[in-house]
Amino acid sequence: MRIPLSKPSLGKEEEALVLSVLRSGQLTRGPILRQFEQEFAEYLGVKHAVGVSSGTAALHIALLSLGIEPGDEVITTPFSFVASVNAILYVRARPVFVDIDPKTYNIDVNKIEDKITPQTKAILPVHVFGVPCDMDRLMELCEFHNLFLLEDACESLGATYGKNKLGSFGHASVFSGYPNKNITWVEGGMFCTDDDDISRLARMLRNQGRDESTWLTHHTVGYNYRLSDVHSAIGLAQLRKIEEINKKRDNLARYYTMQLRNLPLLTPFHLPGRVWFVYVIELEEDRDAIMSGLRERGIECKPYFQPIHLQPYYRKAQLKGRFPVCEEVSKRVLALPFYTGMAKNEVKVVVEALKAVL
Numbered sequence: 001m002r003i004p005l006s007k008p009s010l011g012k013e014e015e016a017l018v019l020s021v022l023r024s025g026q027l028t029r030g031p032i033l034r035q036f037e038q039e040f041a042e043y044l045g046v047k048h049a050v051g052v053s054s055g056t057a058a059l060h061i062a063l064l065s066l067g068i069e070p071g072d073e074v075i076t077t078p079f080s081f082v083a084s085v086n087a088i089l090y091v092r093a094r095p096v097f098v099d100i101d102p103k104t105y106n107i108d109v110n111k112i113e114d115k116i117t118p119q120t121k122a123i124l125p126v127h128v129f130g131v132p133c134d135m136d137r138l139m140e141l142c143e144f145h146n147l148f149l150l151e152d153a154c155e156s157l158g159a160t161y162g163k164n165k166l167g168s169f170g171h172a173s174v175f176s177g178y179p180n181k182n183i184t185w186v187e188g189g190m191f192c193t194d195d196d197d198i199s200r201l202a203r204m205l206r207n208q209g210r211d212e213s214t215w216l217t218h219h220t221v222g223y224n225y226r227l228s229d230v231h232s233a234i235g236l237a238q239l240r241k242i243e244e245i246n247k248k249r250d251n252l253a254r255y256y257t258m259q260l261r262n263l264p265l266l267t268p269f270h271l272p273g274r275v276w277f278v279y280v281i282e283l284e285e286d287r288d289a290i291m292s293g294l295r296e297r298g299i300e301c302k303p304y305f306q307p308i309h310l311q312p313y314y315r316k317a318q319l320k321g322r323f324p325v326c327e328e329v330s331k332r333v334l335a336l337p338f339y340t341g342m343a344k345n346e347v348k349v350v351v352e353a354l355k356a357v358l
């Protein structure tokens with residue numbers, strides 16, 4: 001039995017809505033995109049949602065529409081998917097890394113203030129694996145130092161902090177619909193904000209700098225970051241099932257953790273408000289041997305994440321050793337197969353394989 005790391009969960013609703021778009025003749029910039037944006041904004045509790053072609057594109061237009069400029073500093077985490085840092089580099093700003101909290105894997109809010117300089121313009125926290133960052137502290141820091149707060153919520157759609165959804169706290173937030181995320185719209189992203197001006201700018205930037213009310217008048221250098229109605233149809237059908245999907249993933253994670261008790265490993269954090277993007281354990285030792293043992297048994301698994309500051313393209317910055325918690329955690333983490341449609345007996349197969357190789 002081969003068990004993949006992740007697998008999208010699509011059904012009749014997605015098929016029906018895609019088919020209706022294909023038959024409608026309006027494949028892009030149409031009513032289903034607007035419907036998806038509207039329901040997404042309502043679900044999140046924000047004023048505006050702008051559909052774009054990827055989470056990375058959402059990050060890029062977020063930084064541009066917040067006015068981040070070359071030479072500005074953006075405080076962020078080295079323990080993330082590489083896109084959150086790449087987008088900072090796209091606008092020629094400078095990523096300033098802060099180490100992580102080993103109890104959440106999120107940016108350590110107590111280490112941020114030391115890194116703030118007159119060049120600092122924004123903080124870009126990532127809700128890693130679906131675990132909420134300390135939003136009270138982040139908002140307080142941003143307010144006090146007059147900084148923008150941009151939430152990378154790509155892994156945390158549906159997660160809450162207090163009464164509100166992640167992605168509704170910052171000046172802007174971004175989501176991804178990549179197939180391994182909690183819900184998917186194949187390739188796509190969503191940019192969210194409460195600010196009318198920021199939203200208007202983001203809409204222009206996603207469509208070649210065009211003001212939506214005019215034809216071929218370009219106010220700024222924009223991009224083609226549009227999200228098609230075909231993709232939106234899949235996202236909309238998925239969004240309408242998100243509560244059920246997140247509930248299934250939560251049950252699955254609980255089942256995993258129960259099955260893994262008493263093994264020499266650390267199970268993930270069952271923290272309030274979180275959702276489950278991936279199921280990541282921490283191993284004490286021999287991760288490479290355990291990974292190859294699992295793979296020999298047909299179980300896909302991945303070390304998730306490797307520190308961004310140690311990626312080959314980042315090595316010239318010579319930051320090795322500067323974020324020791326991140327580097328330590330990165331050596332121990334292992335993502336196990338985890339997806340909405342995963343059956344309990346598949347979890348058991350993974351657990352048995354893990355027991356055998358440990």
Ligand SMILES: *Cc1c(COP(=O)(O)O)cnc(C)c1O
Nearest residue numbers: 054055056081083154155176178
């Ligand atoms: C997936 C992801 C992204 C990028 O999303 P894409 O749609 O693949 O461009 C950005 N940040 C984080 C934290 C992610 O997990």
